[in-house]
Amino acid sequence: MKNRTPIEKALYYFKENNFFFHLFLLFKNNFDFSKKQSDRIDVSEFTDEELNPVVTFLEMDPSIFAENKFIELSEFEEKLQTTFGLDMSLSDFLTAYFHNILKIDSEESIYPHQDMKNFFEYLEKEYALLTGWFQYLKRGTSDSQWIYQLVSESPTIFEDYVLHLSEAVRLLPDRPLRLSLFSQIVVGETHAFDRHTTLGKLLLHVFAEDTRFHAIEPVKLPESNEAINRLLLKFNILRDDITNYATVVNVYAETIEGYHPMWESAAHSHSVMNVPMRELINIVTAYPANEDQTVWIVENPVVFSSILDEVPNVPMICTHGEFNLATLELLDRLVEEECNIKYAGDITPDGIRRAERILMRYPENSQPWKMDIPSYLNARSDEEVINQNDMKKLNQFALDIFACLKDEMRDRKKPAYQEALLSDMISELKYYYQ
The missing domain is CATH 3.40.1360.10 (Dna Topoisomerase Vi A Subunit; Chain: A, domain 2)
Structure with a gap:
């Protein structure tokens, strides 16, 4: 460990806990796709237990953080630099992090590995209802990097997700239907498509890809509850029709x-x-x-x-x-x-x-x-x-x-x-x- 460079120490530290992958994805989407970049990131969608690693890293008071679940990017960047002796911005570190964890060969390359492309081509033939989504994934854009990691961890489990996603597209309702009932029909589990689940995030990515205005536009996952509700409603799915x-x-x-x-x-x-x-x-x-x-x-x-x-x-x-x-x-x-x-x-x-x-x-x-x-x-x-x-x-x-x-x-x-x-x-x- 002591022979590692500052960037290697940082990469090793953050790769030890999977939560940072999801957190860094929020950071990177803010840098890459926000017209007006935010100074802080809302992490209220995560549980207190999931957020423990970032509380520890930032040396924050858990009780204060529990009341105001925002992470100041400048504070995170300063802590990153002082902890590991890094002489680089948070944005540059995120680029290094994702290139390392996904083993992309060149910073100029916009395509994932050929074997990843081959896998998506196989899925495209097997699940034709998701053809447009697979074609987008093969482009290797940064918003899809968390999906590449899912494939890398277990292609078999990912294909199970794809099976449910294909069924979801096939069974989209003609009239508004509650999300829990839709989940029960498609998966046999009422909370399968909840926003905090992997399958729920994948479904939102499929819908977001389908509703892009232009083919060159990147997919931007909705972050707020209202943005999620509006996206689901475009496909006649109601997430909350009483308290809203x-x-x-x-x-x-x-x-x-x-x-x-x-x-x-x-x-x-x-x-x-x-x-x-x-x-x-x-x-x-x-x-x-x-x-x-x-x-x-x-x-x-x-x-x-x-x-x-x-x-x-x-x-x-x-x-x-x-x-x-x-x-x-x-x-x-x-x-x-x-x-x-x-x-x-x-x-x-x-x-x-x-x-x-x-x-x-x-x-x-x-x-x-x-x-x-x-x-x-x-x-x-x-x-x-x-x-x-x-x-x-x-x-x-x-x-x-x-x-x-x-x-x-x-x-x-x-x-x-x-x-x-x-x-x-x-x-x-x-x-x-x-």
């Missing part, structure tokens, strides 16, 4: 058979509904329960309820912070009816990021609400300061509509929250809905 819901008030909806009585009754009584994905699947159209085609969106549930106390007939949606699949499905229905979306969020780096996501998703039908410089100056916090890592998020998107507001935030480094703008919101909405 949209909070809405004063909106009508129709099924293929006509007016939906539940939505109609709720709108007449100005009652708030938490509508689960299970119910939204059957909705073909949605629109405000008044003549105006505007729907107001707020991210804070306290603000949502407070507005309703004063303006009970306003068509409104509460996102509870991040957008879930059910909320986006409802917004899609509203936009299809050419509704106008007014979005109000906290004036923070994360709040602006969410607003930009809405404006980019619905460029012709959405505008920010109470997210301008006057609102920021009126609502900004006197005590709280935006930290440096959060300030970097202001660079993730680049919509002109927020350019001046971002400059103001960079100068003042203060956040502003919706609650401070509540009276202005209510006054404006009263003008519209008296």
Whole structure:
């Protein structure tokens, strides 16, 4: 061990535990495929037991890490360099790591070994429903490296996975079906396709390859729960159709058979509904329960309820912070009816990021609400300061509509929250809905 070079010591250390392979794959995908690289990686999908090796390596407090499962890339890079005496970046180390573990002969080579290609060609002949996926795997792209390792460890076990994947493609449902039931039908095991299982990750890779916009586009596995839910739904598979819901008030909806009585009754009584994905699947159209085609969106549930106390007939949606699949499905229905979306969020780096996501998703039908410089100056916090890592998020998107507001935030480094703008919101909405 003492005769090894620093890079050999590092490679030996990380190859001793298989967890680092999956962790480094997340790191590398962030470097290779993210348009705006993240400074930290979300590892909440892993269990505390699985994360023990990284906690040990980083010498972190397990209790603190358990509450905030993020790994700062700069912190990992610094620890990597100091522990092994490496004079290289994390990105360069990942390249060396994957070339070593997969025994790729040349850094310029984009193809796996010939025997790997031959194996995929054999599978392609045996399982024709996965032809497009096998052809992609033969290209040897970095997002497929974890799959090559599965093949290297046991071609027989991998072929068993392929058999189930082929059956999954053959048995894709015509109507939405819960993931657990689909797993039971295909594999005979309700949790076989869960996101943390190898088979579940392979199924997502198959689906992600199938939904690429262009043949030269790399496969990017969805990372967030909502991204996974949306990908599965494209193939009529529901991962969660009850707890994934949209909070809405004063909106009508129709099924293929006509007016939906539940939505109609709720709108007449100005009652708030938490509508689960299970119910939204059957909705073909949605629109405000008044003549105006505007729907107001707020991210804070306290603000949502407070507005309703004063303006009970306003068509409104509460996102509870991040957008879930059910909320986006409802917004899609509203936009299809050419509704106008007014979005109000906290004036923070994360709040602006969410607003930009809405404006980019619905460029012709959405505008920010109470997210301008006057609102920021009126609502900004006197005590709280935006930290440096959060300030970097202001660079993730680049919509002109927020350019001046971002400059103001960079100068003042203060956040502003919706609650401070509540009276202005209510006054404006009263003008519209008296």
